Amino acid sequence: MAARLSEHRYRRRVQFAEVDAARIAHFSHFFRYMEEAEHAMWREAGLSIAARDDGFGYVRVGASFEYHAPLHFEDECDVHLRIVKITRASMAYACAVTRGDERIATGAMTIVCTTRGADGRRVSAPIPADVRDRFDIAEDGA
Amino acid sequence: MAARLSEHRYRRRVQFAEVDAARIAHFSHFFRYMEEAEHAMWREAGLSIAARDDGFGYVRVGASFEYHAPLHFEDECDVHLRIVKITRASMAYACAVTRGDERIATGAMTIVCTTRGADGRRVSAPIPADVRDRFDIAEDGA
Amino acid sequence: MAARLSEHRYRRRVQFAEVDAARIAHFSHFFRYMEEAEHAMWREAGLSIAARDDGFGYVRVGASFEYHAPLHFEDECDVHLRIVKITRASMAYACAVTRGDERIATGAMTIVCTTRGADGRRVSAPIPADVRDRFDIAEDGA
Amino acid sequence: MAARLSEHRYRRRVQFAEVDAARIAHFSHFFRYMEEAEHAMWREAGLSIAARDDGFGYVRVGASFEYHAPLHFEDECDVHLRIVKITRASMAYACAVTRGDERIATGAMTIVCTTRGADGRRVSAPIPADVRDRFDIAEDGA
Numbered sequence: 001m002a003a004r005l006s007e008h009r010y011r012r013r014v015q016f017a018e019v020d021a022a023r024i025a026h027f028s029h030f031f032r033y034m035e036e037a038e039h040a041m042w043r044e045a046g047l048s049i050a051a052r053d054d055g056f057g058y059v060r061v062g063a064s065f066e067y068h069a070p071l072h073f074e075d076e077c078d079v080h081l082r083i084v085k086i087t088r089a090s091m092a093y094a095c096a097v098t099r100g101d102e103r104i105a106t107g108a109m110t111i112v113c114t115t116r117g118a119d120g121r122r123v124s125a126p127i128p129a130d131v132r133d134r135f136d137i138a139e140d141g142a
Numbered sequence: 143m144a145a146r147l148s149e150h151r152y153r154r155r156v157q158f159a160e161v162d163a164a165r166i167a168h169f170s171h172f173f174r175y176m177e178e179a180e181h182a183m184w185r186e187a188g189l190s191i192a193a194r195d196d197g198f199g200y201v202r203v204g205a206s207f208e209y210h211a212p213l214h215f216e217d218e219c220d221v222h223l224r225i226v227k228i229t230r231a232s233m234a235y236a237c238a239v240t241r242g243d244e245r246i247a248t249g250a251m252t253i254v255c256t257t258r259g260a261d262g263r264r265v266s267a268p269i270p271a272d273v274r275d276r277f278d279i280a281e282d283g284a
Numbered sequence: 285m286a287a288r289l290s291e292h293r294y295r296r297r298v299q300f301a302e303v304d305a306a307r308i309a310h311f312s313h314f315f316r317y318m319e320e321a322e323h324a325m326w327r328e329a330g331l332s333i334a335a336r337d338d339g340f341g342y343v344r345v346g347a348s349f350e351y352h353a354p355l356h357f358e359d360e361c362d363v364h365l366r367i368v369k370i371t372r373a374s375m376a377y378a379c380a381v382t383r384g385d386e387r388i389a390t391g392a393m394t395i396v397c398t399t400r401g402a403d404g405r406r407v408s409a410p411i412p413a414d415v416r417d418r419f420d421i422a423e424d425g426a
Numbered sequence: 427m428a429a430r431l432s433e434h435r436y437r438r439r440v441q442f443a444e445v446d447a448a449r450i451a452h453f454s455h456f457f458r459y460m461e462e463a464e465h466a467m468w469r470e471a472g473l474s475i476a477a478r479d480d481g482f483g484y485v486r487v488g489a490s491f492e493y494h495a496p497l498h499f500e501d502e503c504d505v506h507l508r509i510v511k512i513t514r515a516s517m518a519y520a521c522a523v524t525r526g527d528e529r530i531a532t533g534a535m536t537i538v539c540t541t542r543g544a545d546g547r548r549v550s551a552p553i554p555a556d557v558r559d560r561f562d563i564a565e566d567g568a
Contacts, residue, residue: 064348
């Protein structure tokens with residue numbers, strides 16, 4: 001069986017439309033970079049994070065970034081995502097954005113597995129085994 | 143019965159995240175401004191353009207803009223949308239973006255009414271009467 | 285002299301392009317709503333947050349959101365921004381997004397005043413007096 | 427000397443934040459895909475389209491798309507950009523977005539070379555020779 005994944009490195013180039021009037025990548029785009037890295041990790045695990053026909057879907061309950069240095073147009077950055085916690089219904093990621101050796105930003109994001117309740121609203125639910133079995137916690141901090 | 147609508151004026155302020163590295167509103171955002179004006183017109187008509195439970199939905203088949211002058215951060219512009227054509231299954235809009243007396247951009251957009259075919263794909267369908275009865279073609283160019 | 289501002293309420297409608305495949309406002313857009321509220325507060329204070337000719341500009345050093353309930357297409361929400369801390373070179377905001385009485389999301393954001401250093405890089409600098417004199421800390425939580 | 431470029435193929439995966447409430451890539455994002463392909467072509471030519479210190483910059487004067495079929499979350503598409511016209515101060519592109527053999531969308535975009543006039547406004551200017559010498563018109567249609 002394939003090894004469980006606990007981290008993923010995603011390379012991303014800053015696009016023109018993502019740069020704001022201060023000529024740096026707008027701070028809101030880091031959240032998209034982090035999510036793109038997450039979805040790339042899920043694809044590497046043979047999964048898609050999109051809502052499934054059986055109703056399971058993943059909602060974000062928290063997200064944050066601290067910004068250390070700016071990214072500019074056409075910069076290439078590495079988005080390093082690590083799983084830092086897995087509970088019955090949730091997963092938490094830590095994220096480091098770097099450009100070469102330079103630390104650009106540090107992020108975090110928590111998702112909760114949900115399914116549709118009787119009234120159609122999403123309620124938290126245990127992560128299905130076929131998803132849970134594909135992931136593990138990253139061993140160390142960094 | 144309420145009068146049919148054939149045009150709508152929508153006021154929009156340019157936000158920081160919409161301004162690009164050249165310090166002007168990124169050209170892709172004009173398409174969002176035009177769509178926001180469309181949805182505001184539909185709301186004024188007592189409708190929502192969101193896909194309905196009965197399967198009807200509206201897809202864009204064409205969109206264009208010509209740009210005459212730039213918009214900057216915090217500029218307020220007027221997005222003037224007019225219906226220029228209605229067929230059995232489609233509607234075409236013309237759009238003028240202005241800032242005061244200054245002509246900023248001129249756009250066009252065509253939407254097609256669709257419903258879900260047997261295979262789940264969207265196929266064109268006559269605009270439902272309760273929607274069609276709310277709109278009319280704008281009388282003149284301008 | 286005009287009263288100092290310590291909070292701002294900004295009403296925002298969720299637009300179609302902001303809603304993701306899960307049919308809720310994408311989590312990254314909350315950061316734009318929070319920033320739009322901030323810039324609206326600065327405009328109400330007679331200021332613009334855009335970089336000035338004298339080199340002063342404001343960079344974000346941290347931003348976070350916790351999400352309690354989703355926003356849907358065409359929902360109107362209130363973005364309530366409050367200043368919770370002002371230091372020599374920084375300001376920190378707390379943000380509550382609500383829809384009617386319902387709590388949707390809770391955010392925070394910190395900005396730092398900067399000017400251009402000798403090498404062109406931004407370095408932190410005291411908030412200019414004409415800006416500092418327009419703001420104050422909000423008295424209580426809520 | 428390096429061969430002149432007249433076309434570029436750019437592969438792009440549809441990201442979650444780009445998919446709208448109809449569960450397809452929002453029509454405005456095609457304009458970003460087309461621009462990303464353009465900037466990738468300029469990079470391949472050893473250039474950057476960003477405004478230069480000497481004042482030259484490129485503004486978009488027109489952009490359009492016709493949509494034939496939708497793109498979904500995680501789809502990979504090819505954005506094929508071709509130069510169809512070069513004048514003293516402008517370049518025009520044609521763009522075809524495909525997914526495998528399937529035709530998804532057909533676009534066009536025209537940019538104009540500008541420099542800063544005496545009043546700071548952008549005025550059209552001849553494309554600098556070092557840029558002009560890197561590009562040529564694509565030989566045939568499709």
